[in-house]
Amino acid sequence: AQSVTQLDSHVSVSEGTPVLLRCNYSSSYSPSLFWYVQHPNKGLQLLLKYTSAATLVKGINGFEAEFKKSETSFHLTKPSAHMSDAAEYFCVVSRGDMRFGAGTRLTVKP
Amino acid sequence: GAGVSQSPRYKVAKRGQDVALRCDPISGHVSLFWYQQALGQGPEFLTYFQNEAQLDKSGLPSDRFFAERPEGSVSTLKIQRTQQEDSAVYLCASSLGQRGDTQYFGPGTRLTVL
Numbered sequence: 001a002q003s004v005t006q007l008d009s010h011v012s013v014s015e016g017t018p019v020l021l022r023c024n025y026s027s028s029y030s031p032s033l034f035w036y037v038q039h040p041n042k043g044l045q046l047l048l049k050y051t052s053a054a055t056l057v058k059g060i061n062g063f064e065a066e067f068k069k070s071e072t073s074f075h076l077t078k079p080s081a082h083m084s085d086a087a088e089y090f091c092v093v094s095r096g097d098m099r100f101g102a103g104t105r106l107t108v109k110p
Numbered sequence: 111g112a113g114v115s116q117s118p119r120y121k122v123a124k125r126g127q128d129v130a131l132r133c134d135p136i137s138g139h140v141s142l143f144w145y146q147q148a149l150g151q152g153p154e155f156l157t158y159f160q161n162e163a164q165l166d167k168s169g170l171p172s173d174r175f176f177a178e179r180p181e182g183s184v185s186t187l188k189i190q191r192t193q194q195e196d197s198a199v200y201l202c203a204s205s206l207g208q209r210g211d212t213q214y215f216g217p218g219t220r221l222t223v224l
Contacts, residue, residue, distance in 0.1 A: 007152070018196075031189070032197075032210065034212075042217055043113070043114065043201070043215040043216050043217040043218065044153070044201070044203075044215035045215075046212060046213075047213070049212060058186045090152050090153075094210060095210070096210050097155055097158070097166070097209065098143075098213065099157065100151050100152030100153050100154070102150075102151055102152050103150075103152050
């Protein structure tokens with residue numbers, strides 16, 4: 001069985017400060033892990049994907065995530081938040097079928 | 111277009127009505143998926159097609175839900191005798207190869223059942 005837990009339902013940061021969105025996963029075997037972003041009234045957009053090639057994964061728009069097997073974590077970070085980063089973020093674990101977390105809403109204050 | 115498209119974008123149905131939701135995947139994509147996203151939740155898997163074959167329908171919540179992809183491209187999700195609990199955003203995704211490949215999502219259809 002596989003599942004993913006997003007530890008924060010809502011994160012609020014100021015523009016220009018770092019972003020940290022936390023995700024823990026559970027999987028019997030080495031999974032693929034994803035982060036997707038969902039802007040209002042738009043489809044889910046892939047930010048980045050981990051498939052065991054490298055533990056630090058760089059994605060679009062300056063986001064990156066680090067796979068830590070010992071901690072079963074796949075946290076998403078960005079050094080400096082922009083207003084346009086405000087959205088809902090989903091962590092996903094997959095071994096064929098994709099299991100989504102409940103989402104973290106990121107708010108960016110000016 | 112280059113992405114996954116869905117229609118209609120919004121649908122309001124009276125309880126008991128039948129609805130049909132359409133998905134146009136990215137051209138050439140073999141795999142197609144349907145998800146249901148309730149308000150404030152992450153998407154949940156409904157069903158999966160590889161070409162025209164429906165290989166997994168384990169996520170369909172009841173026999174009122176039916177999906178097809180007869181020619182291996184466009185797919186339709188049909189919900190019969192809609193209930194209020196069916197209100198959600200229905201997302202379609204496609205991927206180039208088999209099930210484990212990266213999925214590309216459409217904008218979704220927001221269904222409201224009154």
